[in-house]
Amino acid sequence: MRRFELVIFDWDGTLMDSVGRIVSSMQSAAIQVGRAVPEADAVRNIVGLSLQEALPRLFGPLDELGYQQLLQAYRQQYVHDDPTPTPLFTGVASTLHQLAERGHLLAVATGKARAGLDRVLAETGFSQLFHASRGADEARSKPDPMMLEQLLAQLNVPLEQAVMVGDSCYDMEMAANLGMARIGVDWGVHAAPILKRFTPLAVISSMDELLALV
Known part of the structure; x- marks a missing residue:
């Protein structure tokens, strides 16, 4: 369920x-x-x-x-x-597809600008997987919750039925500022102790763990 x-x-x-x-x-x-x-x-x-x-x-x-x-x-x-590779993290593709198959709506709230977000969505083949997205040039910057407010309104989802998943304190603070549930991931820019300051539901160490939480 x-x-x-x-x-x-x-x-x-x-x-x-x-x-x-x-x-x-x-x-x-x-x-x-x-x-x-x-x-x-x-x-x-x-x-x-x-x-x-x-x-x-x-x-x-x-x-x-x-x-x-x-x-x-x-x-x-x-x-x-810059030639530095930018692969998806392990388990991302399979977890996103499983969430979609379970009937979840999926969205992105990112510090990327719209042009950059559209480029990586196309490159990864995820353009059709996400139901909505917001880039940094379409709303106030994190940790302001404007992106989240816009996504909720666009998809007509009540606040209590949404969760934010991110690797930074800005993601956690953005969700906390709106009173939205949040889950941290410990493989990005901020370590678990920093993420836990914003009382997430959990801080996970693999994408597989997300399926049991949402």
Whole structure:
């Protein structure tokens, strides 16, 4: 029996092992535009935020020109130049298909912009698997719950019938800010002790564990 009608997933660090490419792309972008190169841990810690929120956290206050230079350099690196692989985590495809077969609605709430999200949905063949999605340029950045509010409204699902699944404190805080149930995964950017600060239903160590919780 389904516990939740709607399961909402973060993307980077939750479904796709893309954090390594995010880190190396951001560092290469900094070099390209002549900025101080951020430490890997600093970049990891902004994964999940919109770039509009993330870039000033990494590089300090930016005027519009500086922001656009970093933004374009990062996107060029991530999409075209950086060779770091971005595979799906183990068990993601099979778990998503099992959830769909059980009748769950599936959605994505991500720090990616719409163009980037559409690209990875097409590349993974998941475009038809998710019933709705929101990118960072379509709502306020996590941990503001606007993405979740929009998804609930679009799919006509009551709050108590939805759960958020993510790897970062921003995912957990976003759900907590709305009073939505949440499940952390421990293979992404933030470790279990950080995720547990936001009282998730559980912090799981494999996608298989998710099936028993939702």
